[in-house]
Amino acid sequence: MEKNKGLTYEQVKRASEGDCEALETVLRVLEPELRKKAVRPVQTFSGRVVWQEDPELKGRMISRLLRAIPRFDCNRVKRKET
Amino acid sequence: MERNEAVLSEEDKEAIVRQFMSFCLTAIRFECYDFYREQRRQSKKDRSLFKLRRPPRSYLCSGFEVEEHFLYAAGQGIPVRSLSIFEGLLALEPRQREVLLQHFWMGMSRREVTEELGCSVSTVCRVLNRALWEMEKHLDGWGRQNGKEQRAYI
Numbered sequence: 001m002e003k004n005k006g007l008t009y010e011q012v013k014r015a016s017e018g019d020c021e022a023l024e025t026v027l028r029v030l031e032p033e034l035r036k037k038a039v040r041p042v043q044t045f046s047g048r049v050v051w052q053e054d055p056e057l058k059g060r061m062i063s064r065l066l067r068a069i070p071r072f073d074c075n076r077v078k079r080k081e082t
Numbered sequence: 083m084e085r086n087e088a089v090l091s092e093e094d095k096e097a098i099v100r101q102f103m104s105f106c107l108t109a110i111r112f113e114c115y116d117f118y119r120e121q122r123r124q125s126k127k128d129r130s131l132f133k134l135r136r137p138p139r140s141y142l143c144s145g146f147e148v149e150e151h152f153l154y155a156a157g158q159g160i161p162v163r164s165l166s167i168f169e170g171l172l173a174l175e176p177r178q179r180e181v182l183l184q185h186f187w188m189g190m191s192r193r194e195v196t197e198e199l200g201c202s203v204s205t206v207c208r209v210l211n212r213a214l215w216e217m218e219k220h221l222d223g224w225g226r227q228n229g230k231e232q233r234a235y236i
Contacts, residue, residue, distance in 0.1 A: 009095035064113040
């Protein structure tokens with residue numbers, strides 16, 4: 001089963017309503033995933049390839065999340081039809 | 083299934099939180115896809131421009147060339163510094179040369195070239211690809227030989 005990583009229903013609901021504190025909590029919970037996705041190979045001037053976090057990509061992912069979260073419907077439960 | 087908060091059981095709330103997490107992860111994943119797609123497009127464009135702008139090595143070894151050669155596109159004189167590239171451009175068909183000069187030297191987008199020439203975007207793309215291929219052939223395989231090495235750095 002997928003872990004909830006510390007988020008509660010109330011926090012999710014407040015985040016989807018645009019509450020800043022709840023959104024910060026959500027971003028904090030998602031931080032490891034954001035960091036993992038934002039790491040990419042970058043070539044230095046000396047020609048060496050190093051893996052480092054791309055601030056542009058991370059910023060884009062955060063802004064996409066902030067645009068997407070208000071669209072989440074908290075009263076809808078999806079269940080598998082049996 | 084839609085329910086009010088009052089009737090949501092603990093199980094439902096947990097399910098909603100799980101749905102929320104996967105919703106967020108999907109948004110992150112799609113943004114990554116978009117980002118890398120844009121990067122690929124940009125690098126492809128830079129690579130083809132880089133191939134044309136940089137003179138071949140044989141030319142570099144033969145000494146310095148300070149003379150500029152002029153070609154005309156969209157009513158403007160465009161200076162071309164490299165003799166080999168100038169010759170390559172002359173060898174192209176007039177339409178291919180026009181498209182290449184407008185897109186790479188004058189910095190016009192494909193859509194703007196389309197408006198200038200009065201043809202479709204797909205035609206411009208086709209002419210552009212063909213012209214790049216012809217230029218590469220004319221430069222004696224220079225671009226193709228160095229393609230691998232360039233790809234590693236872009």
